[in-house]
Amino acid sequence: MAEKSEVVNFMDYKLTADKVNVWYGNFxxxxxxxxxxxxxxxxxxxxxxxxxxxxxxxxxxxxxxYIEGFRMEGHILIDEKNIYAKRVRVEELRKExxxxxxxxxxxxxxxxxxxxxxxxxxxxxxxxxxxEACENSLKQxxxxxxVKDDLKKSALALSGGQxxxxxxxxxxxxxxxxxxxxxxxxxxxxxxxxxxxxxxNELKKYYTIIIVTHNMQQAxxxxxxxxxxYLGLLIEYDTTANIFTNPKEEKTQSYITGRFG
Amino acid sequence: xxxxxxxxQNLKHDLEDMFQLVTTQLTKAKEALTKFDKxxxxxxxxxxxxxxxxxxxxxxxxxxxxxxxAPVAIDLRFVLAVLKINNNLERIGDIAEGITKYIIEKKExxxxxxxxESNILPMYEAAVKMLTDAKTAFEKEDTLIARKIxxxxxxxxxxNIEAIRTITDGLKNDPARIEDALYIISVxxxLERIGDxxxxxxEEIIFYIEAKVLKHAERK
Numbered sequence: 423m424a425e426k427s428e429v430v431n432f433m434d435y436k437l438t439a440d441k442v443n444v445w446y447g448n449f450x451x452x453x454x455x456x457x458x459x460x461x462x463x464x465x466x467x468x469x470x471x472x473x474x475x476x477x478x479x480x481x482x483x484x485x486x487x488y489i490e491g492f493r494m495e496g497h498i499l500i501d502e503k504n505i506y507a508k509r510v511r512v513e514e515l516r517k518e519x520x521x522x523x524x525x526x527x528x529x530x531x532x533x534x535x536x537x538x539x540x541x542x543x544x545x546x547x548x549x550x551x552x553x554e555a556c557e558n559s560l561k562q563x564x565x566x567x568x569v570k571d572d573l574k575k576s577a578l579a580l581s582g583g584q585x586x587x588x589x590x591x592x593x594x595x596x597x598x599x600x601x602x603x604x605x606x607x608x609x610x611x612x613x614x615x616x617x618x619x620x621x622x623n624e625l626k627k628y629y630t631i632i633i634v635t636h637n638m639q640q641a642x643x644x645x646x647x648x649x650x651x652y653l654g655l656l657i658e659y660d661t662t663a664n665i666f667t668n669p670k671e672e673k674t675q676s677y678i679t680g681r682f683g
Numbered sequence: 684x685x686x687x688x689x690x691x692q693n694l695k696h697d698l699e700d701m702f703q704l705v706t707t708q709l710t711k712a713k714e715a716l717t718k719f720d721k722x723x724x725x726x727x728x729x730x731x732x733x734x735x736x737x738x739x740x741x742x743x744x745x746x747x748x749x750x751x752x753a754p755v756a757i758d759l760r761f762v763l764a765v766l767k768i769n770n771n772l773e774r775i776g777d778i779a780e781g782i783t784k785y786i787i788e789k790k791e792x793x794x795x796x797x798x799x800e801s802n803i804l805p806m807y808e809a810a811v812k813m814l815t816d817a818k819t820a821f822e823k824e825d826t827l828i829a830r831k832i833x834x835x836x837x838x839x840x841x842x843n844i845e846a847i848r849t850i851t852d853g854l855k856n857d858p859a860r861i862e863d864a865l866y867i868i869s870v871x872x873x874l875e876r877i878g879d880x881x882x883x884x885x886e887e888i889i890f891y892i893e894a895k896v897l898k899h900a901e902r903k
Contacts, residue, residue: 642755668756
């Protein structure tokens with residue numbers, strides 16, 4: 423859905439999706455999605471299962487590329503660069519665009535090794551660089567105080583909430599500018615969820631965050647703008663306050679008030 | 684029907700009951716005024732406790748609804764409107780009670796000529812009609828009816844201004860009627876305040892249904 427202003431300065435936007443269509447084989451998963459996202463904001467993608475929101479999220483770091491039958495038309499620009507251009511190296515893109523998944527997925531390694539994993543596979547060997555990256559990332563992910571005395575401990579010994587913050591730290595270590603989150607708190611208890619939400623609010627000072635969530639109140643609490651997807655269409659995209667107080671589309675209202683179907 | 688429809692319906696019914704209760708209070712007060720019926724006036728004073736109890740009950744139900752269902756969009760606007768309308772209705776109940784207290788206080792019948800000249804009874808009827816219109820607008824979610832209320836409020840304001848002029852003029856010729864005049868003007872003032880309260884209710888109904896904020900805006 424295009425925004426109202428006629429003159430668009432793409433410099434103002436971190437990310438632009440322009441008439442994006444996606445197919446998985448014959449299934450038309452995303453239909454003509456156009457969306458612009460400003461830097462240092464949190465954008466929530468909401469909608470029922472199968473509406474296309476996760477497909478859209480995964481497009482942003484090209485995670486759909488290897489899905490059988492995947493086909494895409496349209497453009498996705500990050501900092502005005504087309505991320506589906508031939509010369510783009512997917513590994514580089516994923517460094518720029520980090521992802522946090524629904525279930526915490528630490529590697530069966532130490533806390534330290536988990537955080538610096540993205541650097542070591544890029545052949546960073548300097549101990550001081552790695553130490554600094556580890557400390558900074560864990561601090562940014564609000565986990566440092568809880569683990570600083572035992573960085574050699576297995577990541578699998580951490581609680582679910584800590585594991586998720588560890589995964590966020592691992593994402594931060596490679597210095598992305600965009601962080602994608604796919605229901606990052608849905609497997610966590612309310613306290614861990616609150617910590618993740620607080621963290622998201624802190625991280626948006628430095629990163630642009632796009633989050634898929636099924637929790638309406640969470641979208642309300644943490645996001646600046648909300649996009650509602652349904653049957654592969656972007657039904658409504660507006661400030662979160664507008665979406666939750668006075669949505670323009672009947673479908674949006676039905677969905678957020680729990681009257682869908 | 685979704686999970687959230689139940690509490691919404693219950694709140695709606697509760698508020699409709701409150702509308703009914705307050706309307707009854709107001710019409711009984713009118714009858715007491717017309718017939719100078721002190722017993723009926725006392726009944727209104729007695730029933731005011733029930734109005735206050737209803738108000739608290741609805742406040743609590745609305746609070747529970749917000750806490751338990753985290754309503755958004757139209758549900759959120761609905762519950763916000765219910766809270767405000769509930770408060771407006773309670774105020775109207777207070778005003779009805781205030782009118783009947785004058786009747787209880789007063790020793791003799793109100794001066795018939797002053798009643799006639801001041802247009803107090805047509806004004807009273809208009810105020811009751813406004814309230815029943817507001818109830819209908821709320822029940823039927825009809826913003827057209829709600830909008831008509833603004834016109835009626837202007838009528839009440841007009842009678843209020845005219846009555847003060849008529850009564851002051853009348854008093855110049857017959858200062859003995861001053862006590863009656865003061866009572867009648869006080870009742871008229873109260874009716875004018877009912878008009879304002881019902882107007883607020885109409886604004887809340889429009890806000891909840893159309894998401895338009897009319898408060899403090901110029902209406903055409």
